[in-house]
Amino acid sequence: MDKFAALQAFARVVECGSFTKAAASLGATNAAVTRSVQDLESHLRTKLIHRTTRRVSITPDGQRLYERAAGWLNDWQTLEASVVNAQASPAGRLRVDVGAALARQFLIPALAQFHERYPDIEISLGVGDGVTDLIGQNVDCVIRGGVVEDESLVARKLGVFNYITCATPQYLRSHGVPTHPSELEDPAHRVLSLFKPGSGELRPLAFERNGQRLTVKGRSALSLNESNAYVAAGLAGLGVMSVAAFLVHDALADGRLVRLMPDWACDEKPVYIAHASRRHMSARLRVFIDWVVQLFEQEPLFRRGALIPSGVVAGRRRTAVPVPIKRLPRAPRAGQATPG
Numbered sequence: 194m195d196k197f198a199a200l201q202a203f204a205r206v207v208e209c210g211s212f213t214k215a216a217a218s219l220g221a222t223n224a225a226v227t228r229s230v231q232d233l234e235s236h237l238r239t240k241l242i243h244r245t246t247r248r249v250s251i252t253p254d255g256q257r258l259y260e261r262a263a264g265w266l267n268d269w270q271t272l273e274a275s276v277v278n279a280q281a282s283p284a285g286r287l288r289v290d291v292g293a294a295l296a297r298q299f300l301i302p303a304l305a306q307f308h309e310r311y312p313d314i315e316i317s318l319g320v321g322d323g324v325t326d327l328i329g330q331n332v333d334c335v336i337r338g339g340v341v342e343d344e345s346l347v348a349r350k351l352g353v354f355n356y357i358t359c360a361t362p363q364y365l366r367s368h369g370v371p372t373h374p375s376e377l378e379d380p381a382h383r384v385l386s387l388f389k390p391g392s393g394e395l396r397p398l399a400f401e402r403n404g405q406r407l408t409v410k411g412r413s414a415l416s417l418n419e420s421n422a423y424v425a426a427g428l429a430g431l432g433v434m435s436v437a438a439f440l441v442h443d444a445l446a447d448g449r450l451v452r453l454m455p456d457w458a459c460d461e462k463p464v465y466i467a468h469a470s471r472r473h474m475s476a477r478l479r480v481f482i483d484w485v486v487q488l489f490e491q492e493p494l495f496r497r498g499a500l501i502p503s504g505v506v507a508g509r510r511r512t513a514v515p516v517p518i519k520r521l522p523r524a525p526r527a528g529q530a531t532p533g
Contacts, residue, residue, distance in 0.1 A: 194232045200262055202229035203241060207251055207259050212244070283477040284313035291336040294420035294440050295464075296320045299492070300336070300485075307484050314477045322419055333478050334468040336485065338437070341467055348467040351486060352495030354437040356459035358398065359450045361430040371433070374400040374457055377411040383432035384411030388418055398435045400457040407457075435459050439494040464495065 205215040206226065216226040234241050241255035251259065291300055296318065304316065319332065341348040368382050377384055377398065386395040395416055397408040414432040417423045420440065427434035428444060433453065444450040466485055468478065489495050 194236060195229075196233070196236070199229040199233040199236075201266060202226045203233055203255075204259060204262055204266055206230060206242060206249060207255070210249060212249065282313060283311055283475075283480050285475070285477050286315045286317060287334075287477050287481055288317045288319065288330075288332045289334055289336070289481070290319040290321070290330075290332050292322050292338060292420065293320050294424065294437070295336060295338070297421055298440055300488075303488055307481070310484070311477070311480060314481070316481075333475075334466055334482065336464070336466050338462045338464045340463065341465055343467075346467040346469060348465045349482065349486065351464045351466055351489040352492075353497050354439070354462040354464055355494070355497070356435050356461060357438050357441070357455075358400075358433060358435050358453045358457070358459060359427065359441060359445065360433045360453060361428065361449065362451055364430040364432065365451060370451075371453055374398070374407045374409050374454065377409045377433060380412055382411060383414035384409070385423060385426050385432040385434040386410075386413045386416040387420075387423055388416045398433075399460045400454070401459075402457045437462070439492070442494060461497065464489070 202215065202219065202221070202225075205219055206212055209215045209218060212226050212230075213223055216223045219226065230242060237254075237258075239254045240252050241258060243250045243252060297320075301318075307316075308314070319330075336351070338354050364383075371377055371379075371382065376382065384398065388395050395410060395413060397410045400407045400409065411433070415426050417426060420437075423434060424436060424440050426432070427436065427441070428449060438445075441450050445452060466482055468474070468482070
């Protein structure tokens with residue numbers, strides 16, 4: 194027996210004074226309503242309603258049950274309506290954790306679109322490259338690159354980080370242009386490294402071509418544990434870096450960086466959005482995940498084999514690389530007024 198449905202049918206019969214009218218208001222048959230009330234009476238082992246050919250009347254036990262049930266059913270209807278409205282217009286606070294570079298370069302610039310669509314959702318954004326404990330830190334979802342190892346999480350792949358090797362033209366003028374990964378082991382070169390926060394272990398640069406796989410550590414000029422700082426170091430000419438292409442796309446396009454050894458593929462890393470394995474997902478989390486999925490689908494740089502600009506074309510090893518020259522204004526001649 195569906196106790197809730199039976200209680201609802203009983204209350205409606207009392208309010209309508211008729212099984213037929215109660216059935217019509219509930220969108221049910223007369224027989225179904227009668228059976229629900231009879232099942233409720235059998236369950237409670239008492240008579241709730243007297244039914245005659247002309248009218249129905251409520252018993253004392255039925256009166257006591259209705260007085261208690263009516264308020265509860267009204268509260269339930271109010272709660273049900275609020276939940277339905279929340280599904281139609283999601284609201285509330287959402288805690289999201291995301292990698293630092295992905296937040297700065299991609300997610301945050303797009304959030305205005307999300308807030309325009311869902312103005313009643315407040316996002317609390319945790320930014321960093323460390324490991325997130327979703328349950329312990331009360332985080333609704335996390336966006337990260339790598340492999341999901343926690344089997345308790347539900348993960349959805351968003352795309353891939355396509356990694357490339359690059360350096361500034363100024364660096365290549367001073368240290369030469371490597372054409373093979375092994376050349377990065379040469380003392381003449383400097384390699385920028387990322388280190389694991391827990392152990393401090395440096396992550397090597399990985400390359401692959403025609404089934405041949407190489408890992409290179411090289412001479413580390415600087416090691417860092419945060420992706421935005423890592424890119425800043427590369428743009429400062431401090432060494433060769435292996436970096437997700439979306440982070441340096443503009444710098445490659447305008448010549449601030451040069452892509453190196455494009456015939457050697459670097460590692461690609463899956464990027465995913467994950468949340469705790471819960472049976473019921475809030476409406477605000479559901480619409481956020483759907484929006485993030487759509488956001489990644491619209492960005493070609495997160496697709497496997499994405500077209501990546503090469504920047505300035507580099508020649509052979511130790512070949513000079515052209516550097517854009519910013520021309521300074523000529524000094525004024527004697528007696529000539531300075532413009533401005």
